[in-house]
Amino acid sequence: MIEVRDLQVRYGERVVARVPELDVGEGECVAIVGESGSGKSTTLLSLVGLTEGADISGHIRVCGVDVLQASPRRLREIRGARVALVMQSPQAALSPTTRLGVLMRRVLKLHGVDGRNGGASRGGAARVMAEAVEAVMLDPAILRRYPHEISGGQAQRFAIALAIALGAEVILADEPTSALDVTVQAEVVGVLRELREERGLAMLLVSHDLALVSTIADRVLVMKDGEVVESGPAAEVLARPSHPYTRELLEALP
Ligand code: ADP
Ligand code: MG
Numbered sequence: 001m002i003e004v005r006d007l008q009v010r011y012g013e014r015v016v017a018r019v020p021e022l023d024v025g026e027g028e029c030v031a032i033v034g035e036s037g038s039g040k041s042t043t044l045l046s047l048v049g050l051t052e053g054a055d056i057s058g059h060i061r062v063c064g065v066d067v068l069q070a071s072p073r074r075l076r077e078i079r080g081a082r083v084a085l086v087m088q089s090p091q092a093a094l095s096p097t098t099r100l101g102v103l104m105r106r107v108l109k110l111h112g113v114d115g116r117n118g119g120a121s122r123g124g125a126a127r128v129m130a131e132a133v134e135a136v137m138l139d140p141a142i143l144r145r146y147p148h149e150i151s152g153g154q155a156q157r158f159a160i161a162l163a164i165a166l167g168a169e170v171i172l173a174d175e176p177t178s179a180l181d182v183t184v185q186a187e188v189v190g191v192l193r194e195l196r197e198e199r200g201l202a203m204l205l206v207s208h209d210l211a212l213v214s215t216i217a218d219r220v221l222v223m224k225d226g227e228v229v230e231s232g233p234a235a236e237v238l239a240r241p242s243h244p245y246t247r248e249l250l251e252a253l254p
Helices: 040-046 072-081 100-110 125-135 140-144 150-163 183-200 212-217 233-239 244-252
Strands: 002-011 014-024 027-032 053-062 083-086 172-173 200-205 219-224 225-231
Touching: 002 040, 002 140, 014 027, 014 040, 014 200, 014 219, 014 225, 027 040, 040 172, 040 200, 040 212, 083 150, 100 125, 100 140, 100 150, 100 212, 125 140, 125 150, 125 183, 150 183, 172 183, 183 200, 200 212, 212 233, 219 233, 219 244, 225 233, 225 244
Parallel strands: 027 200, 027 219, 083 172, 172 200
Antiparallel strands: 002 014, 002 053, 219 225
16 A cells, blocks of 8 residues: 655755665554654655655555545545555644535535445445444534534544545554543554554554554554664564664664
């Protein structure tokens, strides 16, 4: 679902991310970890053509689309519908005066999902919406609420439900739990894990939270100053880090 080779992202003269190889298959979760400014978000955003003003070289394929060659229109098509971006503060992206259900219906319409072509979803958009909300373990009554009436964890799960409703195959999550209370972080992680296992979504997770990463990722890339300093199976990297920087990150864990 994601295939990256020899990626290099520059802003002006400065190389901010260099990733020789990054693959995420169906049902897999790969995590990028590293301190702030190490190039994690830049790498993630480059996968959907959202690094404005950057010079990018290398190869990026996402859902079969050659991202660096694709037209802006083609990129817009895959963003949202096939590739969902889950960011740090979902509430900020929700319009405060629009009920969640109205918002979801609009997004579905915008992407041409009305539930009538889906076969399995004979009940139309309402059915698609209810299914998506249930998939993230939210009460469907939440669709009648306004964004300020829900918690951060619910907002994050709603953002993920939008992706499900649209039929996303890939989730790109950038620090999806770091703005949340510890108590609700687990809810979001649980939902992400289930989507991967039950729906076979491919997931790229950016996080500085190694505890989170250890519970969900199959493979890990460790970045520092724009370079991948270590990568491999999550269990191995976290149990026997070979790079001093990875050891430092692990030692910083509470
Ligand atoms: P991380 O997500 O690991 O914290 P980022 O990918 O956001 O790191 O940033 C990596 C580096 O790239 C930082 O030094 C940042 O200042 C720089 N950078 C990010 N976006 C831009 C931009 N639009 N223009 C110039 N520099 C940028
Ligand atoms: Mg970042």
